[in-house]
Amino acid sequence: MTFNCKAPKPEYCSSNSVVSLTEMPEPQGRTVLAYPIQAESQHVLPMTLYPITLKFEEVVYKVKLDQKGWCSSGTWDTQEKTILNGITGIVFPGEILAMLGPSGSGKTTLLTALGGRLTGKLSGKIMYNSQPFSGSTKRRTGFVAQHDVLYPHLTVFETLLFTAMLRLPTSVTQDEKVQQVDQVITELGLTRCRNSMIGGPLFRGISGGEKKRVSIGQEMLINPSLLLLDEPTSGLDSTTAQRILTTIKRLASGGRTVVTTIHQPSSRLYHMFDKVILLSEGCPIYNGPASAALEYFSSIGFSTSMTVNPADFLLDLANGISPDSKQGSEQGEISEQEYTMVKKTLISAYEKNISTRLKAELCNVDANNPTKDSSRSIDMKAEQWCTSWQHQIKVLLQRGLRERRYEAFNRLRIFQVISVAILGGLLWWRTPTSHIADRIAMLFFFSVFWGFYPLYNAVFTFPHERSMLIKERSSGMYHLSSYFIARTVGDLPLELALPTAFVFIIYWMGGLKPDPLTFILSLCIVLYSVLVSQSLGLAFGAILMDVKQATTLASVTTLIFLISGGYYIQQIPPFIVWLKYLSYSYYSYKLLLGVQYSENDYYQCSEGGWCRVGDFPAVESIGLQHLWVDVCIMGVMLVGYRLIAYLALRRVR
Numbered sequence: 001m002t003f004n005c006k007a008p009k010p011e012y013c014s015s016n017s018v019v020s021l022t023e024m025p026e027p028q029g030r031t032v033l034a035y036p037i038q039a040e041s042q043h044v045l046p047m048t049l050y051p052i053t054l055k056f057e058e059v060v061y062k063v064k065l066d067q068k069g070w071c072s073s074g075t076w077d078t079q080e081k082t083i084l085n086g087i088t089g090i091v092f093p094g095e096i097l098a099m100l101g102p103s104g105s106g107k108t109t110l111l112t113a114l115g116g117r118l119t120g121k122l123s124g125k126i127m128y129n130s131q132p133f134s135g136s137t138k139r140r141t142g143f144v145a146q147h148d149v150l151y152p153h154l155t156v157f158e159t160l161l162f163t164a165m166l167r168l169p170t171s172v173t174q175d176e177k178v179q180q181v182d183q184v185i186t187e188l189g190l191t192r193c194r195n196s197m198i199g200g201p202l203f204r205g206i207s208g209g210e211k212k213r214v215s216i217g218q219e220m221l222i223n224p225s226l227l228l229l230d231e232p233t234s235g236l237d238s239t240t241a242q243r244i245l246t247t248i249k250r251l252a253s254g255g256r257t258v259v260t261t262i263h264q265p266s267s268r269l270y271h272m273f274d275k276v277i278l279l280s281e282g283c284p285i286y287n288g289p290a291s292a293a294l295e296y297f298s299s300i301g302f303s304t305s306m307t308v309n310p311a312d313f314l315l316d317l318a319n320g321i322s323p324d325s326k327q328g329s330e331q332g333e334i335s336e337q338e339y340t341m342v343k344k345t346l347i348s349a350y351e352k353n354i355s356t357r358l359k360a361e362l363c364n365v366d367a368n369n370p371t372k373d374s375s376r377s378i379d380m381k382a383e384q385w386c387t388s389w390q391h392q393i394k395v396l397l398q399r400g401l402r403e404r405r406y407e408a409f410n411r412l413r414i415f416q417v418i419s420v421a422i423l424g425g426l427l428w429w430r431t432p433t434s435h436i437a438d439r440i441a442m443l444f445f446f447s448v449f450w451g452f453y454p455l456y457n458a459v460f461t462f463p464h465e466r467s468m469l470i471k472e473r474s475s476g477m478y479h480l481s482s483y484f485i486a487r488t489v490g491d492l493p494l495e496l497a498l499p500t501a502f503v504f505i506i507y508w509m510g511g512l513k514p515d516p517l518t519f520i521l522s523l524c525i526v527l528y529s530v531l532v533s534q535s536l537g538l539a540f541g542a543i544l545m546d547v548k549q550a551t552t553l554a555s556v557t558t559l560i561f562l563i564s565g566g567y568y569i570q571q572i573p574p575f576i577v578w579l580k581y582l583s584y585s586y587y588s589y590k591l592l593l594g595v596q597y598s599e600n601d602y603y604q605c606s607e608g609g610w611c612r613v614g615d616f617p618a619v620e621s622i623g624l625q626h627l628w629v630d631v632c633i634m635g636v637m638l639v640g641y642r643l644i645a646y647l648a649l650r651r652v653r
Helices: 107-114 156-167 174-187 208-220 238-253 290-299 310-318 323-330 336-367 389-403 411-427 436-459 466-474 480-490 492-509 516-544 547-563 574-582 584-596 617-622 627-650
Strands: 054-064 080-091 096-100 121-128 141-144 226-230 257-261 275-280 283-289 602-606 609-612
Touching (some): 080 121, 080 275, 080 283, 096 107, 096 238, 096 310, 107 121, 141 208, 156 389, 174 208, 275 310, 389 480, 411 492, 436 516, 436 584, 466 480, 480 492, 492 516, 516 584, 516 627, 547 584
Parallel strands (some): 096 275
Antiparallel strands (some): 054 080, 602 609
């Protein structure tokens, strides 16, 4: 059942105050550390912290449901569901705000909205030091998602070190970044698994709780002004959860603003929160100090004589279960009427008692922060990236090579290519020059195999890294162009090494033209075709971002290219002949023929008889002129496909 919990839209303060991030004083007049460590620890790295006051007013978020059918006006009847309904609050530096509520109450949606990561029909105001979300705010925000997104083949230390290298400024030396990583590992209790791989679906790595701590450690490294955590204690035992919350509490005490969702916290964890928002079906039913929650609900008639965990009590109320009906609810006997009455009472009490107080608090905050003339040029230094474009490429390239060192040169792929090369060499063993049809078939096999094999491998590239790309781009970790260049360049060792070995084997076994220059040109053409094929695969994967759909499209494309490649059908009907000019395998095949033969070469076509190569039907139909034009066309394809892939990645959110 859905309740209309949205109060009438209030008249907010008329102040349009804007405060620069740099104008906020550091909390309690003390230096804030990049990572709050024990007092007895040494080698502390001081870094500036810009405290952020987070304010959100009347946040409403709606999503469209599936179309139900035709309405009377003859148009599709679309319905909307309200996920968040008029939520208001404020969190100051040094405070922890915990969002509680049953599953589906809107906790994660609200947290995502506060992190500037929610797209769709979102209304209301979310302000950071009285300013809207910006690039500088994004790079000062740490966001820990509920589901850990980590590279499986990197160790714990490597994961944190590469994060530090990308997110800490270049003014921090490499040794200091390593020291920061060591401090985080020690603080989060990850020393035992420091050199263990993260692990994934295909092989075992560290435990789920350790993965969660690594995810939190990634955000702790950057000294965030605003830290958002979605279920940080999910899957952890009570001792580890206590340890995590203690660390988060210490982070907040250093002047950070912390907002977290949490599921069923223990009483020890609950009392560590400064403020609590209790949600029920997207509606707020409590917003205030955690210590005052029980007293508030007691004042509106919901009290219990038992000593209970406050979080359990609040969740019961959010589920429409009053203390008096709890015993009945345990037996499944709570009535719909009683459920409705409890929810209406809680919502009405919130609008009467809490909503007014929140409006007054927000107005006081605006009144105490008058507009300053210098506010328009806010912290221009903060708008810049922490690291240079070249540094991002270098680090991402190192990380990519380490992550794919097991995947790229695995034995199965090497065996696959080498075995095909040897088998092909045996089938075309020392093919005589008189068997020109067989030699041409071998060249077509070159163009087909290395025109399609890299395409299917490249299709998986971006769909598999979609979640990681979204996570890191949302954090402002690097330019998209840095990632794109590093990712594509990092694939070159595998993409070029295997076809090189393939050509070395089958070229000489097959008895093709034994001339070093011809061999080198043939190898260059094959590698050129590999790069073009890979580019098309990257474009398919980036456009669709779905492995199944991209693979299907690649299959259809390769089939069309195979048929129209100039070997199977030599006289294509004029109305569809344009298809072959879209096929890079056609140009690769033509170039391979062009370096092996010229039109005026001769071959033995019968005993004692010689024929001109240019008159052979397969060669005559494809022609051996204008080879440099074909090279340029493939170059346009190479650049064009990669540009399409890059532009498609810009749409990923």
